[in-house]
Amino acid sequence: MATTQLSDAEIDRRLAELPGWQRCEGRLLRTFEFADFVAAFGWMTRVAIIAEKLDHHPDWKNVYRRVEVELSTHDAGGITERDLTVAAEMSRLAQLG
Amino acid sequence: MATTQLSDAEIDRRLAELPGWQRCEGRLLRTFEFADFVAAFGWMTRVAIIAEKLDHHPDWKNVYRRVEVELSTHDAGGITERDLTVAAEMSRLAQLG
Numbered sequence: 001m002a003t004t005q006l007s008d009a010e011i012d013r014r015l016a017e018l019p020g021w022q023r024c025e026g027r028l029l030r031t032f033e034f035a036d037f038v039a040a041f042g043w044m045t046r047v048a049i050i051a052e053k054l055d056h057h058p059d060w061k062n063v064y065r066r067v068e069v070e071l072s073t074h075d076a077g078g079i080t081e082r083d084l085t086v087a088a089e090m091s092r093l094a095q096l097g
Numbered sequence: 098m099a100t101t102q103l104s105d106a107e108i109d110r111r112l113a114e115l116p117g118w119q120r121c122e123g124r125l126l127r128t129f130e131f132a133d134f135v136a137a138f139g140w141m142t143r144v145a146i147i148a149e150k151l152d153h154h155p156d157w158k159n160v161y162r163r164v165e166v167e168l169s170t171h172d173a174g175g176i177t178e179r180d181l182t183v184a185a186e187m188s189r190l191a192q193l194g
Contacts, residue, residue: 037154041145048138057134061158 005078014084021087026078028071028087032094040065046093056082102175111181118184123175125168125184129191137162143190153179
C-alpha cells in the first residue's frame with residue numbers, strides 16, 4: 001500500500017535511483033539549488049501542482065535560489081511510496097530546463 | 098535610503114500598521130495560514146512575483162496551508178524599508194480572496 005511505512009533497507013535500495021536524496025529520522029531530505037530565484041520558484045510551482053494532484057505535499061523552505069525539502073507521511077509515521085513518488089517527481093522536474 | 102538599517106523604535110512604530118508581524122533579532126517574522134495548500138501556494142506565487150519585481154526575496158517555509166516568513170536585509174545586517182515594503186505587500190495579498 002502507498003501509505004505503508006517502508007523499511008530502511010527498502011528505502012535505501014530505492015534511493016540508489018534518486019541521487020541527492022537522504023533518509024534521516026523517518027524523512028527524505030534534499031536541498032535543490034537553481035540558477036536564481038525565478039528558476040527556484042518556477043520549479044516549486046511545477047512541484048506544487050504535482051503535489052496537489054497526488055495529494056501529498058512537501059515541507060519545504062526557500063531562500064532565494066535554494067529549496068530545502070522534507071518528505072514524510074505523517075499518517076504512517078515515516079517514509080512511504082508516496083514520498084518516493086514525490087521525490088522522483090521533484091528530481092525529474094529539476095532536470096527540466 | 099531603502100537599504101539603511103532602521104532603528105528598533107522606528108520598526109516598532111511601523112509594525113503597528115502591520116498586524117501579525119514581529120521583530121526578532123534583526124528579522125521580521127510572521128506565519129500566514131490559509132484554507133488549504135492551493136490557497137497557501139497561490140499566495141506564495143503572488144508574493145514571488147512581487148518579490149522578484151522588488152528584487153527583495155523572503156526566506157519562507159511552507160507546510161501544507163501554513164507559510165512561515167522571515168524578512169531581513171543581509172547587506173544592511175538588519176531590517177530596512179525594503180523588508181517593511183515586502184511585509185506590507187504580503188499582508189495585503191493575504192487579504193485578497
